[in-house]
Amino acid sequence: MEVLLEQLPGEIGVGLDLLLGAAAAYATVVSGNRLLSAAGAYLHGVCVAVLLQAIAFVTFILLAQRSAGSTYVDVGNVRFAGYVPIFRFGLRSLTAEQLPRLDWLPSAVILLTLIAGLVLVLAAPRLIRTAR
Amino acid sequence: MSGLLLLLLAVAIAEASLAGLLFVFSAVLKLRLGIEIGAASALFAEQGRDFQSTVALFSPATVASFIFTAGCGLAAAAWRFRCWRPAK
Numbered sequence: 001m002e003v004l005l006e007q008l009p010g011e012i013g014v015g016l017d018l019l020l021g022a023a024a025a026y027a028t029v030v031s032g033n034r035l036l037s038a039a040g041a042y043l044h045g046v047c048v049a050v051l052l053q054a055i056a057f058v059t060f061i062l063l064a065q066r067s068a069g070s071t072y073v074d075v076g077n078v079r080f081a082g083y084v085p086i087f088r089f090g091l092r093s094l095t096a097e098q099l100p101r102l103d104w105l106p107s108a109v110i111l112l113t114l115i116a117g118l119v120l121v122l123a124a125p126r127l128i129r130t131a132r
Numbered sequence: 133m134s135g136l137l138l139l140l141l142a143v144a145i146a147e148a149s150l151a152g153l154l155f156v157f158s159a160v161l162k163l164r165l166g167i168e169i170g171a172a173s174a175l176f177a178e179q180g181r182d183f184q185s186t187v188a189l190f191s192p193a194t195v196a197s198f199i200f201t202a203g204c205g206l207a208a209a210a211w212r213f214r215c216w217r218p219a220k
Contacts, residue, residue, distance in 0.1 A: 060187075
């Protein structure tokens with residue numbers, strides 16, 4: 001196997017094929033056992049939860065950056081999160097005021113990347129099943 | 133018992149990776165990040181920058197995050213365990 005791997009051309013396509021093959025082999029073994037399958041689903045669910053929370057965090061920042069004052073997430077008397085922007089005092093130059101503000105751009109890029117990651121994670125089991 | 137420990141370990145690793153993600157995001161977005169767990173709290177800030185916007189996650193958010201992560205995992209596992217069919 002090692003000799004075979006060494007003789008293979010070191011291209012990205014071959015690496016991807018090997019990775020998909022290994023994933024499909026693992027998926028076959030895991031899905032054949034009820035307990036292993038449930039454990040795999042548990043890890044998958046945990047990954048999805050982490051991505052959802054990261055998306056919620058970035059969305060909160062994106063929304064909070066659009067408001068002028070501080071933003072808080074409260075449920076009843078319980079405070080979950082808060083965003084306090086920089087308060088600038090004094091005069092600002094007109095050019096700085098006139099420039100279009102792109103504060104939201106990095107947050108939006110991160111948010112889109114996270115959503116793409118979530119879609120990939122959600123589609124991964126189906127992709128592996130079709131690759132088998 | 134060891135199974136339960138494994139489940140808790142998976143959640144702990146997931147929460148640690150989430151904290152890492154939030155730290156990276158706050159560094160990219162030039163924010164100060166405060167995370168509170170009970171009486172303890174941690175503040176991540178860029179050195180030398182006194183004026184930065186601050187985002188803070190309080191204890192209820194941390195606890196809710198643990199519960200949500202574990203709940204999602206358990207729900208997925210329970211669903212798979214109930215609906216599992218042997219491969220043809």
